[in-house]
Amino acid sequence: MSSAQQPSASKTFLPLALAILTVSDTRTPATDKSGDKIAELAGLAGHRIAARRIVADDTESLRAQLRDWIADPVIDVIIATGGTGVTGRDVTPEALAPLISKPIPGFGELFRMLSYQEIGTSTIQSRAEAAICDGTIVFLLPGSTGGVRLGMEAIIVPQLDNRHRPCNLSELLPRIRHEH
Known part of the structure; x- marks a missing residue:
């Protein structure tokens, strides 16, 4: 991290309430390593x-869960893992699409740029993205623990720290919510 990216020591950290959604037909609470990694790093x-929930790769079921959490005033941020690839069962972006108030395209762009350094051109298969949905920040990460680690450590954790400089999503949340 450059000095411009160091958290400001003059501000008090403000914790956020996160919801973790694992998208999978096969994972269970005992085998949800990616969900565990999100919980650990957060x-x-x-x-x-x-x-925290595990929901099958089904557009309507995913959309219903996302809609419920977006409507919950207690939840500030939703982080989903899985269903962001290119196969027929990968439907997480499609489930989220009609709920988006404002896309955050820079997240997916940055995620794939950083991912390219680790997995090369295979990163084109990732449809990781982020958006504002009625005042809630939503991140969609790949199902792999490596992808989750990268997204959380390099982008999400710094952006959810209100002390991160020069700017962060955390400090914008009150303004984002006021707009909705």
Whole structure:
């Protein structure tokens, strides 16, 4: 991290309430390594896990869960893992699409740029993205623990830290919510 990206020591950290959604037909709470990685890294950063679920790769079921959490005033951020690839069962972006108020295209662009450094051209298969949905920030990450680690450590954790400079999504949340 460059000095411009270091958290400001003059501000007090403000924890956020996160919901973790694992998208999978096969994972269980005992085998959900990617969901565990999100919970671990978010917890280490100081955030609170307000909800966590595993939902099958089904557009309507995913959309219903996302809609419920977006409507929940307790949840600030949703982080989903899985269903962002290019196969027929990968439907997480499609489930989210009608719920988006404002896309955040820079997240997917940056994620794939950083991912390219680790997995090369295979990164084109990722449809990782982020958006604002009625005042809630939503991130869609790949199902792999490597992709989750990269997205969380390099982008999401810094952007959810209100002390991160020069700017961050956390400090914008009150303004984003006021607009909705």
